[in-house]
Amino acid sequence: MPVHRTPRFFSPHAFALAVAVSFLVAACGGSGVSDNAPPATVAKVPSPPADPGFVDSAPVQANVLAFVDNAATNQRGDARYATMSTNAGVRVLNGFRSLWQPLTDLVDAGVTAPAVGSFPAITASTWTGLPNDGTPNGTALNPTVLNANIQYVVGATTQRTAAQASAAYFDDRRGKGYSVTDGMGPLTTAWRTAAQQTTSITTIPADATTTLYNDSGNNTGVGGSANAQFGAVVDLVNAMGTNGSTEPAKRFYKYERPYRWSSSVVVVPALVPAESTTPATDGGFPSGHAAEAMRDALAMAYVVPERYQEMLSRGLELGENRIFAGMHSPLDVMGGRILAEAVVAANLSDPTNATLKQTAVSLAHATLYAATGTTAATFPAFAESGTTATDRFADYATNKANYLRRLTYGFTPIAATTSAPVVPKGAEVLLETRLPYLSADQRRVVLKTTELASGYPLLDDAEGWGRLNLFAAADGYGQFSGNVSVTMDASQGGFNAADTWRNDIGGSGKLTFAGTGTLTLAGTNSYSGGTEVQGGTLAAASPQAFGAGDVYASGGTVVIRTGTRMSINGQYTQLKNATLELDRGAGDTGRLAVAGLTTFVGGTLHVKFAAGAAPKVGDIVPLIDSAQLQGRFDSVVVDGFKVTPLYNSGGVSVRIDG
Template sequence: MQKTSFTLAVMPLALALALAGCGGDSDSDASTSTPVVTNPTLTIPAAPTGTGAEDIASVQDVSTVLPFVDYAYTNQRGDARYATIDTNAGVRVLARYLDLWTPSSLIVDAGVTAAAYGTFPAVVASSWTGIPGDSTDGKAVNSAVLAQNIQYVVTATTGRTADQATAAYLDDRRGKGYSVTDGMGPLTTAWRTAAQQTTSITSVAADATSVVYNDSGNNVGVGAASNTRFGNVVDLLGTTVGTNASTEPAKRFFKYARPFRWSSSVVVVPALVPAESSTPNTDGGFPSGHSAEAGRDAFTMAWLVPERFQEMVSRGLELGENRILAGMHSPLDVIGGRIQALATVAANLRANTGVADVAYAQAHSTLMAAAGVSTEADFISYAHSASSSTDRFADYATNKANNARRLTYGFSQIGDATKPATVPKGAEILIQTRFPYLTYSQRRVVLKTTALTSGYPVMDDAEGWGRIDLFKAGDGFGAFNGDVAVTMDATLGGYNAADTWRNDIAGAGKLTLKGTGTLHLAGANSYTGGTDIEGGTLQADSVSGFGNGDVYVGKGTAVIAAASALSVANYTQLATGASQLVMGSGTQGQIKASGNVTLAGGTLNITFASGYTPSVGSTLTLINAKALNGTFSSITVNGFKATPTYSATGLTLHLDSAA
């Protein structure tokens, strides 16, 4: 569509209005605009100042908190019988389970309480039978939460559908690495082919209710020794992130039975009954091993292919929920598996950055070739190209709702609900590839500002692993509690070139965008520190995309693409800045300022939303403000010759004719 522009120098408002009434619809391109004449009477506001400081997420004092990433090596399966909170990081990260349950090995005298974390003697408890009610079992500390925990499984298993039963069976019997790869959507076949993944569990056999079927496939695939195409990826999943990852020490320490042993009302999927262990004392419920393994695989795949970040997080948590639907685990078991998986993945990625970087590069080169794309932008598009009919994780809203449910499973907060979030040492690596343009410190702040609120059972561990919401973190900052300056480099491609933050961003800080990339703000934002565009393109995809503060377009471009008028306080554009309004029906694309709009020149480009074509003779309202001062130096309208009219409180545009 041809673009037509007209040019106006910045001048006193009366003269601008006079020229606007005379037409001013030049056929020249905006790049040929006449030099801007500075208006000596125009007062240009200063850029917003925000809070004047950045937010931080400091690592806790290591003299009081032993970081999991530094002590992951203590979590060894062979030491399971002797593991304690003092000696084992995999047990320690789940210590808040003692708010609910005291295992028999810790009942050493009447004075022992669950509050004494880390002070219990290293007792070897070999007498546990694993049968609830037995004297070797343990005792409830919070009976109400534990009862709710088991009742959740009763309700889930008595109400599950046939499809849920099948999914639960497949996720139980298949290798977890194979199962979760369907979270890759359009990339699933390419991934499985490149990894040379196989499984022998493709359906529920007719005799599965009496025969145990074990997967004879290779789970995550074939490693680098025999797979030069994708073997580094396979090795990262199969070896690296599986190190120091056993759930067995925690199971042996906490000694909490599986739900079907607590209640005969739990209905295990019939095809899984033959797989029930005959030795309860070696088959603890907390934490869920399947959930932990699925989390390790899925969260690592999300790191390797951040183009499917939230989809892979969703798939990992789905497998956890399927453990509940199977009747094999309780919600608390699954939550424990998630917590340990997050910590383990972070520890192993951090300890093996070189290996992980090689795997990341191999994953992208191989999958991009399989998809037939050559640019990161096209790869992002391809990764989300399927509909819900072929990609179970194509619908963002569904994924978001499922994530919220799977984090807490309906438990109420039983502890202090106001504790500030802390971010564990090394946790920022979990979102490193998702936000390559953020600094180390900024990634930590993303995790802090998107963390689950405090007080939920099990999740308030000393470091903060239990409160990490990886799905929400994938949508960017949750708050600007300090000022955030982001530099994006479009030449690096991928998320360095374009990204979207979908969280509802609160806080008193300001956002500054620099560089050459494009950042979309799509949430119901309420941050008040202001928005300063010093480079690149910042696009408001929601009516409050730019928050409740001032907007300052010094350089770069502000794009308004909200479904109705963008609400701002004050809006200022300098001669070196640019604005683009994506107009549509109603008030779509308009700027609505409760304060002043100050225009010291710069360009304005008018485009039209898909499906919307205004008619010749229409008058479009572009700006409504308490006061409008100055003008744009040029305005370009796609497909039309047009005449602007500036007033003391706004700007309208008459579409004179088609270009």
Template sequence: MHFVPSRPLVIAVSIALALSACGSNTDSADNQPLVPPAAPADQGAAEVAAVPSATAFVDTIASNQRGDARYATLATNAGVRILGGFLAVWKPLTELVDAGSPAPALDGFPAVVASTWTGVPNDGKPDGTIVNAAVHAANIDYVVQATANRSAAQATQAYLDDRRGKGYSVTEGLGPLTAAWRAAAQQTTTINAVAADAVSVLYNDGGNNTGVAGSANAGFGSVVDLVNLVGNNASTEPAKRFYKYARPYRWSAAVQLLPTLVPAKSTTPATDGGFTSGHSAEATRDAVAMAYALPERYQELLARGLELGESRILAGMHSPLDVLSGRILGQASAAANLADAANAAKKAAAVTQAHATLMAATGTNADSFAAYAQSGTPANDRFADYAVNKANYLRRSTYGFAPIGAVGAAAVVPKGAEVLLETRQPYLSDAQRRVVLKTTALPSGYPVMDDAEGWGRLNLFAAADGYGAFNGNVVLVMDAAKGGFHALDRWRNDIVGSGKLVKQGSGTLRLAGANSWSGGTELSAGVLQGDSATAFGAGDVYVSGGTLIANAPAPLKVAGKYTQLSGATTLELDIGAAGGQGSMTVAGAATIAGGTLRVKFANGYKPKAGDSIVVLSAGSLKGKFVTITVDGYANVTPVYSATGLSLTIGG
């Protein structure tokens, strides 16, 4: 956010305040030089998110090959191993590996191979054993209820998400940029509606899914390459063959398979497992890749990826655990390919090309592109409602299962997972991004999700909203000259913890959560904006440089002390007509050693002559601002008291 001088029609007045002879501010109570309090104490060190000791998926993804399913085991296949939590729900029939077999034990997992499998439950040839009957029953019953109550719109969406290319479908998460992306990628589909005879005819998409890749598409080929490369070594087939868990309609006749998808029903159950969902895994990794290239639509794309997974449940094709595991494998596969050093140049080329091409297509530039990307409304962008996206993402991350494991376990962050936030939070270090993932992780204990590496508990939607906790010093350096999120970002999580935030650099950070961290806030450069009443947590606020903005719909609350030093410091209050909007209240002492107060009026509010506006109230107030500017008014009188500051509007 950048401020420019007021235009001629908007007159700003600067009111010079008296200073002591030595040029310093004074304590009005005894006219002695004002001595500001010290900055909030540092917490000693930044929090870290150590790499877990478990064998890393990003190092072993190449083992996830379709190959001979007989040797796809937890010991030999990364895709099977990452979903090993399913063994607490369902144990597939396996055979021990003979001596000399190419499938050794690993990380304590037994060396086993898949047995012959029919894929038909309760047929007298058991393919496994139900370990947790309650979870299994809830898993299948969820599909029974979902398919019995699906709407016509959901049925149409489920059909399209089944038969259409997943990469094409996920682009719906781009909202105002969808058409431009599809045109640039040269994406096509032959399935845009449900044919009248779809109940008896199998229609396959004749389009090109992700588009035209490489040099054949000079304007967008690098972007298509990025989306394609996250599918390397990402097959769900080994997991399907190892776990041998049937599709929901084979478990229960009460599951109502979508009639238009009956022609797509496999006639060979033994090669048609439900766990894990291939559609869900592909949609997730495509969404992650697109979000990497175009982080201005990060959360919306991720939301679309999980929506496509839920379509598989509504279709009757998959169960919640099938879909949930697809999210896990899809995230891990995308991260492993994005973290591969061999793909560094490809990533950079895709990000650059995506922005250059789409800006040209939409008539935007570096300053206006982000706003355009978010310009949709619920009428023309299904993912325009942030609150709905957030609620749906959380629901689709757990599907309402009750915990079956330890609750309250500390989160771990997989090796390489920090790459998933690389373009969304480019101003953070890799170590900081790992802490963001750690402090925003999903709770522990849910079925399948407590893998040793931490992939199951990642909540990328929440991570895109910044830290979930400050458990140490968080030093944030944003360089506005680099543009994009370096110049402006918003954190919407409710931040807890005992740590301290230190904002540095020329960029702008907006805080919008119901925050309660207690270690304090120190602003030394750039802009720090409070968009909620408790934006700055429960500690002191210390401004040694830059601009602090109060833009909350109610008075912005400083729970401790507020200190503003002299020099290039500004407190901006965006005052509204009702509820104390934009004003600031300080529970402790407010010390104003100098600097500027700028008052703006928001939402069309225009005070009239004679109005007295309380802009700052405190337990106690010492000192004065050197300069006060009030946009639009040439005659304003500041009235200081021992506990606050009000402005009287002149005629």
């Protein structure tokens, strides 16, 4: 094992260089290592990171009608007469009114209908909506964005691959609930079997270009008492469609499908028979398919949060397939996503669904455990065990990039990007099973600190549904402001026992971690208020996991994961009831460097070696580098070895004795 050459200086200006030097390795042996241990007692124990004195919040906006309180006004039968003031489904999409002024608005306001040709390059003859006599149904308030919206579809439909055309056909013709379940990856077969889902759309018939085929399957499956092992799960998925109709918004906004705006849009040939012959009742905005798919995906993600991000990715993928089909535009499917999130939040918040959702979560897991031969402890890993060859959502980075792209479809902001974050009332329920160890208020702050910037077309609705980024929110906080206290109870299992936050966390706040669970920080973090560990296990899976402040372990365990060369930019302090675990891997991974004072007031140092990284007897293994060190551990445990701890002014090593 390599010898650690102890750095001679650790001035603040030279710390980065010193740490780099400290990770250099040389031949095995004992020279250059001192065991002149500092006193066992500590002259002065540093204080924990300072209390910021406040807790961040995301209050519900005043004077804004909340969708979750008014969802029942969004009824399909109200479609012909729906208005901004009477229908929550119309109102939640009000961001579209900065782009397009529907004729309904103009008539209600006593304004003369817009002139023919008000939408550049589009003539009245291509717009045949209500009243279906060639009269325009609205006026373009932002023709640049609206033309780009249709041109996007032209590009997508003229350049799509055969695979994209096939996917578009299946997602159009199949029940949306059946389609999105393949987002379950390794759990798909078990889910479909338990739900007793069926579809009749298994191939693309040769005559599909002239014959319309409808799915005679059962979409989400068999619910109720007819399906004892999974009926409640199916019932919950179906319940998320309550008050979810897109028809009122379609009739109000009167914005056509892309193939009616431009003859350059190429509908998938096998879907031509699906084109409506009654444009007056066939609006493009918002997309009904996209809304239903996202409702189903959100419901399934709620029930099986181990596939949360993958299911949301599948929901948005179906929306994009509507664009490849030529049936919808980016703004259409973005609108479907906004309405779906609001509808699902309203239904999950509805007290009449409280028992159903608890039953569905419990029943889904018990059934899937049995079907996959897993337990509560092994199920999360199995749910993520697919490869890109067997699960197209297996690659996290790809999912993340696609999700972000599908939130905006490349539109550039058209308004200020610095408006304050806004979180809709009730939106926090969408994270209830994904971040169960956080309070409802904390989940609102997670949504606040991970949402999109303001200014994008359509997404600046009054409540804030358009700006939500649920994929990012599933990765925890995006910023710490004030005190952030997290307590996990491992006895509750699931994400209460273990979770990973992958966002790059900024801000000036402080993290306090307690309980019995394990939280892994995997982002490139820069929060500056410090980290205090009082219980449980807080693990670092990136070199900057603990941000820019001090780390103070008064209890619990601090872990430096294999593969990480960890740097603490402030001080590290460990008291008697705490443990520092270093998971040493290849090279210098699992080794800790502390820029400031390192203080050990007892406690335990626990070292593990990854396979292939084990040292030999006589090797001296460097573990901790520090600008200044005081105190000792009460015990040093190295799995599989007898060791002698070696302390010096620049850090801690161990000699392998046997």
